[in-house]
Amino acid sequence: MKLRPCLVLTLLTLCVAAPRAFAADNDEAVLKATEQTWITAIVNTDRVTLDKLLDDSFVETSPNGQRRSKSDLLLAPPPPPGSTQVLMxxxxxxxxDTAIVIGTNHFKPNATAQPVDYSFTDVFVRRADGWRAVSSQMTRR
Known part of the structure; x- marks a missing residue:
């Protein structure tokens, strides 16, 4: 009979922990997909998508130390024609409700140029309608 309360406690613990683990895995997948959507929106100058991905408080710090707001980024010119960006x-x-995504952006300004790798750190917050980027910082490797 003493085994039964232990079994019930174990099952309750699993019921509580399993959804959290699934949610964390799902959030990780969503954030990785969001990063790719962000790069695609920049390449395609898709300001509507960028507006949805970036929080109104968004601030970006470029490798040269320049800071840009969400509105600065939305008004930025497109990347050079033929350039590519690959996240790794x-x-x-x-x-x-906070997430940090780190990675590398493998940027090639044109077909014949040498690629440049940028390490980045992006900070996201969970809003009622999903994850929004609030900060991004890049460093040239």
């Missing part, structure tokens, strides 16, 4: 080594760290 994405790592997501979740802490409640």
């Amino acid at each position: 080594d994405l790592d997501v760290h979740l802490n409640g």
Whole structure:
């Protein structure tokens, strides 16, 4: 009979922990997909998508130390024609309604140029309608 309360406690613990683990895995996948959507929106100068992904408080710090707001980014010119950006080594760290995504952006300004790698750290917050980027910082490798 003493085994039964232990079994019930174990099952309750699993019922509480399993959804959290699933939610964390799902958030990680969503954030990685959001990063790719963000890069695609920049490449395609898709300001509507960028407006939805970036929080109104968004601030970006470029490799040269320049800071840009959400409105600055929305008004920025498109990347050079023929340039490519490939995200690599994405790592997501979740802490409640805040997430940090670190990775590398492999940028090639044109077909014949040498690629340049930028390490980045993006900070997201969970809003009622999903994850929104609030900060981004890049460093040239």
